[in-house]
Every structure is written in C-alpha cells, then in structure tokens.
Amino acid sequence: MARIIAALTIASILSLSPAWSAERINTDYRGPDAGALVFSTSTLQISMNFTFLYKKKGDDRDADSVFGAGSIVCDCVGFWHPTMSDPDYNTGYETGKVQIQHLPPGDYEVYTFTFSGFMATTAWQWFPKNGFSIPFTIKPGEATYIGNFARHPSLGTPLASQLGATGYFVVSDQSARDIEIAKKHDPNLPPVTVSVTDVTSLNLPNLLARDMYGPVKP
Helix, strand or coil: CEEEEEEECHHHHHHCHHHHCCCCCCCECCCCCCEEEEEEEEEECCCCCEEEEEEECCCCCCCCCCCCCEEEEECCCCCCCCCCCCCCEECCCEEEEEEEEEECCEEEEEEEEEEEEEECCEEEEEEECCCCCEEEEECCCCEEEEEEEEEECCCCCCCHHHHCCCCEEEEECCHHHHHHHHHHHCCCCCCEEECCCCHHHHCCCCEECCCCCCCCCC
16 A cells, blocks of 8 residues: 655655755745635544645646645654644544645645654655545635544554555544634634545545544554
8 A cells, every 4th residue: 555665864865855846835825815724633543643745736746745745744743742732622532633724826636645654763754655636725815624634543443454554544524623723723714615525536545534443452
C-alpha cells in the first residue's frame, strides 16, 4: 500500500529542499479576495502524527512532492508530550483540533498524505503508492469546510493484512461540531459551505468515509 521514499539522515532530507522547488501556497493570505479553509485533524484511539497535502488544481507535481504544498497537519505526538497539546475536543477515544487557513480563491485538491518515523539516525517517510484527488474550492469572502481528517490504528482490524501497522484514515463530515468550534476561534469567520468528499469513491483501502472498526485491542 505504502512505500518508503527515503531512508536518509535528517540532514540529507533537508538538503533535498532546493531541488524540489514549487510555488508555495500562502495559507495566511490576507488579500481582499481571500477565502477561508476550515477542517479538523484528529487521531482515534492512539496518538499518531500525519499530514495531508493539497495543491492548486492543474499543478502536476508528483504524489511524493511536498515542498510548496498546503498542509493539513495533525501534530498529535510531540517530543515533550505523548498526546496532542491543547486539543479542541477529547473524548478519550478521539482527540483533535479545528484549524482555519486563509487562501487565495481558486480550485484546489488534496492529493496525498504522509507520515514519518525514525530509527537511530535514519528518517523514514511514507506516501501512498499513487496520488488521489479530494477537490475543494475557495471563494472570495467565504469559508469552505472540507471535513475531519482522522487516523486510526490498523492493527487489530481486518485491514491489518493490507496495511500492516501504518494505520488508515477516516475523512468524514463533522461540520456540526467543527464549524461551531471554528466560529469560537474566529468570530469573524465568513459564511461556511460544507464540501466534504465521499472518499469511498476513491477505492483506496487506507481512506474510509467512516470509522468502521471503533476501538481495537492494542
């Protein structure tokens, strides 16, 4: 399902940045035509970091190209803390945050995800074998909600034989919860359009539209 793109020292990974140049998406754009992107990121059952990446529609970058892309990040495990710090919600099973970004208007698409790990001085970074498209549109003076991006452990579920220990992702509509939280973060948030893609249509084993398996045994 996933492939290891690099087994390099951290210094080597950083040295690749200039060669992978791309126009950077300004996620704090404050022009008069700016729109807002609203989403939430969370982990289910156990804390796991991950990032989904998005680009402008028509950008032909590879699925493993990250530089300049917009990011949907779950910093769910820190060096100094074992779980997400200062979450917007924590049920004991799901822990997450609602986030708002300000973007230039246009058509965008989420095209890949990534997560990483370390072994001694070696850094490993995983991407799906192929990219995909979760489209969304940013309109001037409006906000677009694209869903909750959550990671669930795969071990202990029927998906373990396909995914191993990498985990899978649930992309779902939690707008009833998330938009209210977003309005608390930004009382001036413009009107919000809910635009959540049903990822079932992508036919990918690691992207689900609902949490099918619930708590699993560690």
